[in-house]
Amino acid sequence: MADATYPEDLRYHEEHDWARIEGDQATFGITWYAQDSLGEVVFYDPPEVGATIQKDSSYAEVESVKAVSDVIAPLSGEVLEINEALVDAPEKVNEDPYGDGWLVKVRLTSPEESEALLGVEEYRKLLDS
């Protein structure tokens, strides 16, 4: 597994999720720290396309051999697309958590919520504390 990385251009949620915001859409995933704590992801249980997801609530599950983890939505929105590639290759979440390991794409219903998210420095501080 790659070393710990936290890209500058992402917004972070304290439950170890990230959002890449592009206009009124965003891509969500889990952070390097989250995938490392969980261990090798062996199963991704995605939401349905069209589902409404709520900031700070669980929208999906990722499982390692030993544990299940709820994935918390960093922002509210409607699911536009899920990462189908993870069905056959869930390990992409570990290998490339910010790239091929993305979980969902959403249309944001309350884009202003992003103000509450953390920047990379704040997120790193949270991890260090």
Add this chain to the structure above:
Amino acid sequence: MTTDAALRHTPLYEQHVELGAKIVPFAGYSMPVTYEGIREEHSAVRRHAGMFDVSHMGQVEVEGPGALAFLQRVLSNDVSKVAIGGAQYSCLCNEEGGVIDDLFAYRLGGDRFLVVTNAANHEADLAWLGRQSRGFDTLVRDVADRYAMLAVQGPHARDVVSRALGIELPPRFRVSHVQIGRRPALACGTGYTGEDGVELLLDPEVSTPIWAELLDAGVVPCGLGARDTLRLEVCYPLHGNELTPERNPIEAGLGWCCKEETGFIGSEAIAKARAEGTAEKLVAFKIEGQGIPREGNPVMKGDEQVGEVTSGTFSPSLEIGAGMAYVRSELAEVGTELEIDVRGKRRPARIASKPLYAKRS
């Protein structure tokens, strides 16, 4: 919640930390759950050789002219069948036939046995054995601090161990006195993975250099995570999950290690369970499709709950969700279709024959 300070360390704790293991509390100890990843460690044991620090397990020595008679009274198997240098699996049962612990007994001499306990049960076992030994001409001694314990498992485990440590190893289900690190030690032809291999009981003072030697010889360090997936694939029960003081060995499928004619404690209840059948039985199952079952998940038939998962995981060898569950006996046939309620989602499952994973020979 136990605080970190209250957790015990095995003599190899520093080695685990140095290797970057993920450490978790287990049975009062800080234990490595994985080093490089459960799947990798799992497949190292299936294909090559892996080693587990199982120094948290307890050892009890039973010695004296009455040792055999005493163990025959407390253990479910026929201990008189064990020759010197032999090993035998048994249940330690209460009067109701419930399983206090499951364990291996090794016969070290005519009047001397070593019993290896599960870490979480060690104190309870000791108390039970101490109490039951009254009236027998035997001594029950806690010798857990005398041993570090390493399980080296996998198709190449014996070769690597005997070459790296320069010792001759006993056959399967035998134990022999050996020298490891120039100290007296025991080599046992037993394990908990479904693979060939050995368990070494050695002087804690030499455990660190021996661990290093085995690492250098290419043995892959494995944590409790892989230990659990390996044992689950071959359907070995885990005390606390499949076995409890409220369940008898018959419903757990361990009737083969109960010899009621020896009159052991619990034998009457177990004979009755064997004759009359039990309301539930322990089964192995595979999920058909997606989903990973977990301990505590309800087992469903239609709208009715008919059982509960005792252990569930993603099986690294089968690459599906699989586990064991107690279900109503009339539904315990291999091939029966059921559903597992995995956090509110019904996952189709089918009862499978044990073991779930069998080695291709």
